[in-house]
Amino acid sequence: MTTLSERILGAPAGEYVDHAVDRAYVHDGTGVLTLMTWKQMGASRLCDASQLYVLFDHIVPANNSTTATLQQELREFASGSFMHFSDIGGGICHQIMSEGVVLPGEVVVGADSHSCTPGAFGAFSTGVGATDMAAIWLTGETWFRVPESIGIHLSGRLSGAAEAKDLALTYVSSLGMDGGTYCALEFVGEGAATLGMEDRLVLTNLSVETGAKTGLFYADEITRTYLAAAGHVVKTQVPEPCTYIHDLDIDLGDIVPMVAVPHRVDTTKPVADIAGLPVNQVFVGTCTNGRYSDLARFAAIVRGKKVAVRTIIVPASRQVLKEAIRTGVLSDLVEAGCTIGTPGCGPCLGAHMGVLGEGEVCLSTANRNFRNRMGVGGEIYLSSVTTAAASSLTGEITEPEVA
Amino acid sequence: MMQGAGHAVCLGPDIDTDLVIAGRYLRTKDHSQWVAHVFEDLDTSIAPRLMGAIIVAGKNFGGGSSREQAAIALREAGVVAVIAPSFARIFFRNAINVGLPAIECSLPCLNDQNIRFDLTSGWVETSGKQFPIRPLSPRMQEILSSGGLVNYWKAHQ
Numbered sequence: 001m002t003t004l005s006e007r008i009l010g011a012p013a014g015e016y017v018d019h020a021v022d023r024a025y026v027h028d029g030t031g032v033l034t035l036m037t038w039k040q041m042g043a044s045r046l047c048d049a050s051q052l053y054v055l056f057d058h059i060v061p062a063n064n065s066t067t068a069t070l071q072q073e074l075r076e077f078a079s080g081s082f083m084h085f086s087d088i089g090g091g092i093c094h095q096i097m098s099e100g101v102v103l104p105g106e107v108v109v110g111a112d113s114h115s116c117t118p119g120a121f122g123a124f125s126t127g128v129g130a131t132d133m134a135a136i137w138l139t140g141e142t143w144f145r146v147p148e149s150i151g152i153h154l155s156g157r158l159s160g161a162a163e164a165k166d167l168a169l170t171y172v173s174s175l176g177m178d179g180g181t182y183c184a185l186e187f188v189g190e191g192a193a194t195l196g197m198e199d200r201l202v203l204t205n206l207s208v209e210t211g212a213k214t215g216l217f218y219a220d221e222i223t224r225t226y227l228a229a230a231g232h233v234v235k236t237q238v239p240e241p242c243t244y245i246h247d248l249d250i251d252l253g254d255i256v257p258m259v260a261v262p263h264r265v266d267t268t269k270p271v272a273d274i275a276g277l278p279v280n281q282v283f284v285g286t287c288t289n290g291r292y293s294d295l296a297r298f299a300a301i302v303r304g305k306k307v308a309v310r311t312i313i314v315p316a317s318r319q320v321l322k323e324a325i326r327t328g329v330l331s332d333l334v335e336a337g338c339t340i341g342t343p344g345c346g347p348c349l350g351a352h353m354g355v356l357g358e359g360e361v362c363l364s365t366a367n368r369n370f371r372n373r374m375g376v377g378g379e380i381y382l383s384s385v386t387t388a389a390a391s392s393l394t395g396e397i398t399e400p401e402v403a
Numbered sequence: 404m405m406q407g408a409g410h411a412v413c414l415g416p417d418i419d420t421d422l423v424i425a426g427r428y429l430r431t432k433d434h435s436q437w438v439a440h441v442f443e444d445l446d447t448s449i450a451p452r453l454m455g456a457i458i459v460a461g462k463n464f465g466g467g468s469s470r471e472q473a474a475i476a477l478r479e480a481g482v483v484a485v486i487a488p489s490f491a492r493i494f495f496r497n498a499i500n501v502g503l504p505a506i507e508c509s510l511p512c513l514n515d516q517n518i519r520f521d522l523t524s525g526w527v528e529t530s531g532k533q534f535p536i537r538p539l540s541p542r543m544q545e546i547l548s549s550g551g552l553v554n555y556w557k558a559h560q
C-alpha cells in the first residue's frame with residue numbers, strides 16, 4: 001500500500017535511495033552553472049546524452065552581451081553533444097517536458113524549482129541544484145529522500161468563472177508557504193478526474209509554493225488520451241489505499257476566483273474583495289498559465305474589444321504559439337491590443353522585457369509574487385487567466401463574468 | 404565523515420538560510436570570510452562556538468533561499484553536523500553535497516553537551532542515550548566521506 005512517490009522510487013517514505021534518472025533538464029540560467037560544475041568535476045563524458053535536455057527559456061533572446069556570451073558557450077556545448085537542445089523561442093523548459101516528453105512512472109529532475117510541473121503525468125519530477133545536476137550529467141542517477149505525501153482530495157467540479165488556477169491558489173493558501181515542506185502532494189479523488197491535463201499542470205506547478213518536493217496526479221484515461229496524441233501508449237496508474245501524513249479536502253464547487261496579493265503566494269483573497277484596484281500591466285504566460293487553452297480563454301473574452309491597459313502575452317512554447325496562429329487566437333489577441341512576446345518565461349523573473357517600474361502594479365497569471373520579482377518597487381497580484389482577461393478590459397482588478 | 408562527535412549548540416525551529424549567512428556576505432570567493440558572520444543576524448554569540456560543534460536545531464532547518472553558501476559557511480565554520488527533526492529539502496541536499504552531515508532526528512539539546520553519531524550504523528548518542536536514525540543510501544555515504552559531490556566525482560573520474 002504505497003503512495004505514488006513510494007511506488008515510483010521503490011522505497012517507503014523517509015528512506016534514502018539512489019535512483020536512476022529517466023530525464024534531466026536545465027535551462028539557460030542553471031545550465032551555465034551545471035556546465036561549469038561538470039567541468040570542475042573533471043568530467044569529459046556524459047552518461048547518456050539522450051536523457052539530457054538543455055532548454056533555453058529564461059532570458060530569450062539574450063538581453064545583453066554578457067548573457068549572450070554565457071548562452072553561446074552552453075549552446076555550443078549542447079548542440080555539439082547528443083543532448084536534446086531547444087534554442088530561444090522553443091519555450092519554457094517545464095512546458096516542453098510536458099508536451100509528450102515526460103511519461104507516467106518516470107523519475108525526472110530539472111534544475112529549476114518548478115520542475116515539479118511534469119508530475120501531472122504521474123511521474124516523480126522535482127527540482128535540484130546545479131551541483132546535483134552536474135553529477136547527473138555524469139552518472140544518470142542521483143539520491144533522493146523518499147517524501148511523505150499529503151493527500152489533496154478533490155470532489156465535485158469547478159463551476160462559474162473559477163478555473164484550475166483559483167483552485168491552486170486556494171490549496172496553496174490552505175497549506176501555507178511551508179505547509180508542504182519536503183512532502184509530495186498527491187491530487188486524488190473523483191474531482192481530479194474532471195480536470196484536463198492543462199488544469200493538472202497548473203496544480204502541480206504551484207506545489208513548490210507550499211515547499212513541496214513535487215505534486216502528482218495518477219495517470220488516468222485523460223493522461224492516456226493526451227499522451228496518445230503525442231504518439232505514446234501508456235498504462236494508467238491505479239491509486240492504492242495509502243497513508244498520507246496530512247489530508248486536505250476540497251470541493252471544487254466551492255472554488256471562486258481568487259487573487260494572491262503581494263508579496264506572498266499563500267496570502268489570497270476572493271477577487272470580489274479586491275475588485276476595483278487599478279493595474280498598470282496585465283501579464284499572461286509562464287509555466288503556470290501560458291498554454292494554448294489559456295491563450296484561447298483570454299482571446300474569447302477580449303475578442304472584438306480593446307484592452308484598457310498594457311497587456312503582455314507570452315506563449316509558453318512554440319507549439320502553443322503555432323496552435324494560436326492556426327486557430328486565429330493570436331490575431332484576436334493582437335487585434336485587441338495585446339503585445340505578444342517570444343515563447344519563454346517572459347517578464348516572470350524580472351530579468352528582461354516587461355519589468356515593472358517603481359510603484360507599478362501587475363496582474364499576472366504566474367506563480368510567484370515575491371517582492372521586487374518583476375522589477376524593484378513593483379507589486380504583483382496573481383490570478384487566473386479569466387480574471388486577467390476581465391481586468392485587462394477595465395484596467396482594474398475585475399471579477400470575471402460567469403460564462 | 405561517517406562518524407563524528409562534537410559539543411552541542413542548541414538552536415530553535417525554522418532557522419532559514421538568511422539567518423545562517425546573510426545575503427550581504429555572499430559575494431565573495433573566499434569562503435573563510437563567512438566564518439565570523441555565521442548566524443550573525445540570529446545571535447552574534449553563536450559564531451565563536453561553532454568550531455567542532457554539532458548544531459541541534461528545531462524543525463525545518465534551512466528554509467528560504469536555496470543558497471548553497473549556507474551549508475558551505477557552516478562547514479567552513481567547523482560545524483561537524485547539523486541535527487534537526489526536519490530540514491528544508493534544498494538545504495538538506497546542499498549539505499550532503501558539500502560534505503556536511505544533515506541528520507534527521509528529534510534530539511533533546513543541552514548546550515555544550517557531548518554528542519556522537521554514526522551514520523553507517525544509524526544512531527546519534529547524547530547523555531548515554533542512543534537515538535536511531537535512518538541509514539543513508541550508499542551513494543550519500545560516499546559523497547559525505549569524500550567531502551562533497553564535486554570532490555567525490557573528481558576522485559572517481
Ligand code: SF4
Nearest residue numbers: 114286287345348349
Ligand atoms: S515561467 Fe517563471 S516560474 Fe516558470 S520557469 Fe520561467 S521564470 Fe520560472
